Amino acid sequence: MNTPILQMRGITKTFPGVKALQDVTLDVNRGEVHAICGENGAGKSTLMKVLSGVYPDSSFDGDILFENEPCSFASITDSEKRGIVIIHQELALSPYLSIAENIYLGNELSSKGWVDWRKTNLEAAKLLARVGLSENPATPVQHISVGKQQLVEIAKALSKQVKLLILDEPTAALNDEDSSHLLDLILHLKGQGVTSIIISHKLNEIRKVADAVTIIRDGQSIETLRLNDGEITQERIIRSMVGRDLASLYPDRNPTIGEEVLRIENWSVRHPQDHTRMVVSNASLNVRKGEVVGLAGLMGAGRTELAMSVFGRTYGQAVTGKVYKYGKEINTGSVSAAINHGIAYATEDRKHYGLNLIEDIKRNISLAALPKLVTKGWVDKNKETVVANGYRKSMNIKAPSVAAVTGKLSGGNQQKVVLSKWMFSDPDVLILDEPTRGIDVGAKFEIYTIIAKLAAEGKAVIVISSELPELLGICDRIYTLSAGHITGEVPIAEATQESLMHFMTQEKE
Amino acid sequence: MSALRESLGFLASRLRQVGIFVALILIVLLFQGLTGGILLQPQNVSNLVVQNSYILILAIGMVMVIIAGHIDLSVGSVAGFIGAVAGVFIVHWGWAWWIAIPACLLVGALVGAWQGYWIAYVGIPAFIVTLAGMLIFRGLTLITLKNQQITPFPDELRALGGGFLPDISGGTSVLEWLTVILGVTATFALIFQGFKERRSQKKFDLEAEPRVWFITKTAFIALLMLAITFLLASYRGTPIVLIVLAVLVIVYTALMNNSVFGRHTYAIGGNLHAAELSGVKTKAVTFRLFVNMGVLAALAGLVFTARLNSAQPAGGTGFELDAIAAAFIGGAAVTGGIGTVAGAMIGGLIMGVLNNGMSILGLGTDYQQLIKGLVLLLAVAFDIFNKNRAGGESVFIKFFRSSNTPSTPEQPKKDRLEPAGAASTTERTSVTQK
Secondary structure (H helix, E strand, O other), X not given: OOOEEEEEEEEEEEEOOEEEEEEEEEEEEOOOEEEEEOOOOOOHHHHHHHHHOOOOHHHOEEEEEEXXXXXXXXXXXXXXXXXXXXXXXXXXXXXXXXHHHHHXXXXXXXXOOEEOHHHHHHHHHHHHHHOOOOOOOXXXXXXXXXXXXXXXXXXXXXXXXXXXXXXXXXXXXXXXXXXXXXXXXXXXXXXXXXXXXXXXXXHHHHHHHOXXXXXXXXXXXXXXXXXHHOOOOHHHHHHHHHOOOOOOOOOOOOOOOOOEEEEEEEEEEEOOOOOOOEEEEEEEEEEEOOOEEEEEEOOOOXXXXXXXXXXXXXXXXXXXXXXXXXXXXXXXXXXXXXXHOOEEEEOOOHHHHHOOOOOEHHHHHHHHHHHHHXXXXXXXXXXXXXXXXXXXXXXXXXXXOOOOEHHHOOHHHHHHHHHHHHHHOOOOEEEEEOOOOOOOHHHHHHHHHHHHHHHHOOOEEEEEEOOHHHHHHHOOEEEEEEOOEEEEEEEHHHOOHHHHHHHHOOOOO | OHHHHHHHHHHHHOHHHHHHHHHHHHHHXXXXXXXXXXXXXXXXXXXXXXXXXXXXXXXXXXXXXXXXXOOOOOHHXXXXXHHHHHHHHHHHOOOOHHXXXXXXXXXXXXXXXHHHHHHHHHOOOHHHHHHHHHHHHHHHHHHHHOOOOEOOOOHHHHHHHHOEOOOOOOOOOOOOHHHHHHHHHHHHHHHHHHHHHHHHHHHOOOOOOOHHHHHHHHHHHHHHHHHHHHHHHOOOOOEHHHHHHHHHHHHHHHHHHHOHHHHHHHHHHHOHHHHHHOOOOHHHHHHHHHHHHHHHHHHHHHHHHHHHOOEOOOOOXXXXXXXXXXXXXXXXXXXXXXXXXXXXHHHHHHHHHHHHHHHHHOOOHHHHHXXXXXXXXXXXXXXXXXXXXXXXXXXXXXXXXXXXXXXOOOOOOOOOOOOOHHHHOOOOOOOOOO
16 A cells, blocks of 8 residues: 655755755655645745656756656656646646647647547546536636636646646635535545645645645655554644744834724725635724734735735725725725825735836836926936935945846845835835745845834834744734635734644634 | 946947947948948938938837837828828818917827727727727828828928028028037037036946046037038038927937836836836826827828828828837837837938938839848847846846956846745735736
C-alpha cells in the first residue's frame, strides 16, 4: 500500500536575493491525497512549479524521483509525458473554445493533420462523464461556471493519462457546493488510482480529503503528518504553519489613539463577472486616528477586494454598504472622490497597479495630487522636484536622482515611491495592501518605520498583509477575514498567530 | 578625458533622441548631395516647410493620441471632410474667413467628440472607431462635395496655405528683415530657455546634461536655426503656416510637459490601471485627446485646402499614415507612455525630406513608398533593439555604464523576479480585470 510514487529530496531553489526553497523534502505515496499547507509565500507554489517542470531542471538543486526513476524535466511537456499534471489556481482555459477543444488543446486528436471532431467530442464526453460534468462537449467554456471549468481542467488532465494530479488552490474561486463536489471528485479519482497533491488553505477541506499533509514554512518543509500515524488536527497544522519566532525587528511604537476617522458598515461586494458570488459579505470595521489596524485573511478571503471596492469602486459590482468619515457618511464612488475625502490606497501589485514604470520618480510621486503643484494653470516643475527630493530624503529612496525611471529601482525603493505618492496626497486614512511584498528584510524594516511614523503623525492606517508576524509586529488591532466575512476583531494584546489563524480559517455560515 | 567619457555615456543614454536628429541631418546631407544642391536652395526649403505643414500639424495631435496608447486612423478623412465643409462655408455660402475658420475648427471638435465618445465612454478600441471614422468621413466628404471639387477660395484663406509674412523693407533688400528678426529672436529665446532649464536642473540636484554635450547641442541647434532663417529670408520670408506651426509646437510642448492634462496623458499610456487608481479621470482625458485631434485635423484640412485652393473629394487621403509614421519615427512607443511633440516634428521632417528629395530626383511613387516604408520599419526596429526603457537596457548603455559606474549606484537586474513574490505571484488573488 505505502509505496512511494514521488520523492523529492533536498530541493533548493533560489531567486535573485532570496531562497524560495531550502532543502525541501516531499514524499507522496501512490494512491493518496497529499495536502500541502503553508502561509502565503511559504513556497508551496514554487515547489509545485519545480515538480511540474515550470522551473527547468537546471534552475534548482535537488533530486526528484518519480516512480523510482530520477526525473529531469526541462519543461511542462516533459512532466506531462510522465503523467504529472498541474492545474493552476488561475485556470488555463481558452474561453471561446469549446469544452472538447480545450480538453484536447495542444494534444489534438487528429489524423494526417486534420482534427477528428467526431472522436474529439466522443472522447471528451467520456472524460466529462468521469468527472461528473453533464455538459455538451461543444459548449464554449465561457458559458459554464468557474466550478465546471475546474472540472474541465481535471478532464483535460485525465486525457493526458495523469498519474499524479497537482491542484493549486482548487477551491479558492469556488462556492461551497462546487467545492464539495470537487473534493468528492478527488476522492473518486483516488479510488481509480490517481494520486493527488492539493495545495489548500482551507483546513477543513484538508481534513476531509487528505491522507497526509506536508507543511511548508519559509521555504522549508517542516513536517509531514500522516493519517495512519494518528489524527491530523487543525491545531497541529496551524502550529506548524506559523511556528516561527517573532525574531525579526519591528520599530517601537507608542500609539496615541484618538477619535474614529473611518468607519465601513455592512459592506458587501459581488464578484465582477460572477454575480452570484459574494466576495465580501456584510463587513463592518473602523479605524481611529493614530491607529494601525490590520486586515488578516488567507488568499481569497476578500481583503484586497474589500479595500478596492471602498476605494472608488475599483473592484466588484453591486457594492452595498456605507462609509463614514468622522461620523459623516461620505461617497467614495470614484477614485478621485475617495482621494478628495482623504483616503489613499497603495496596491499590493505595484508593478501593474501602482506605478508607471516607464516614468521617473518625481512624476510618479506627483500623480495622485498633481493639482497641488499647479500655479497659474501649469504644473510647477521646480516645486515638483523640491517635493520629490523631500520624499527621496525622508523616505530614503535610493536612486541617483528623482529623474530616475522607477522601473529601474529595486522593489523596496519602488514601494517607497508608491508610499511617497500617497503621502503627498495628504490622506487621513491610508490603506496599505501587502506593503512589504517582494521586499527584502532591510527594506521591510524601513517600511514598518514609515508606517509607525504615519500613525504617530495622526493618520489612520489599515494594513493588509498575509504575514501574520508582520501584523502582530505593527498593528494595534487586527480584523480577520474569512471567505468575505469578518470573523474576528482582536486587540493586539490578545492576538497570537494561533488565535488569528483560527479566525482566518473559520467558516461562517 | 572623464568629461568626454561622461558625454559619451550621456549620449548613449539619449541614443534615441540624438539618433533621430542625426538621422535627419544625414538624410538632408544625402539628398543635398544627390540633388546637386537643389534640396537646400531657399525656394525649396520654403516649399518643404509649406508642403509638410499639414502633416506636422496632424502629427502633433497624433503623437498625443499615441502617447495615451491609442491610434487615430481617421485624420486624413477628417481633414478632407473639413476641407469640403470649408468649401461649402466659404465658397458656396460666402462666409467671411474669420467666421469660417472657427466654424470649421468647431466641426472638427464635434467630429473628435463623436469618436472620443465611442472610444472613451463606450470602450471600443480606437483602432476600430477611427477605422470606421476613416470610412464615415470620407463618405461625408464625397456627399458634401457631391463628388466635385470646390474652388476657388478667397485670398485670405489661401494665405494660410501659401502666404508669407509681409516684407517690411518693401522689396528693396536681398533678405527679408522681418524673417531675420524673428529667426534671431527665436534662436536667442531657445538658448536662454536652455540655460534656464539647466540652471534649475543644477539647483534641484537633477541629473544635468554634461557641459560639453549641452554646449555642443545648443550651439548646433542655434546655428541650424540661423541657417534656416537665412535660407527663408533669402527667398520670400516666413511662411504664415510656419508661424502657426511654431505656435502649436510651443503650446503643445508646454501642454504635454507642464499641464495636468499632459501629465495625465502620459500616465494613462504608461500604466492605465495605476493612473486610474491614482484618481486620473482616464475616460475624460481620452475623450479630450480625441476632441483635440479633431480640431488639429480640421486645421490641417484647412491648410491643405488653402494650399491647393480647392476642396477635393480625395483630399487628405493617406495623411493619417504619414502622421502616424512621423510620431513613431520620432520616438513614440507603440505601447504608449513615451513620445514627444518635438520628436514627432523631427519624424515628420524626415518623411518630408524623403518625399521632397526623392521627388526632385524624379523617383516614382513606387520607390518613394518602398523607401518610406523601410525607413519607418527601421526606425521602430532601432527602438526595439535599443530598448532604452525601464526593464531593459541597451548594449550601448551597458558598455558605457561599465566604464561609468558612479552614475548608477543601484544596478537593477533585468526582468528580475520578485524575491518573496516569486512564490506568491501565482498565489495572488486575481484583482479587477477590466
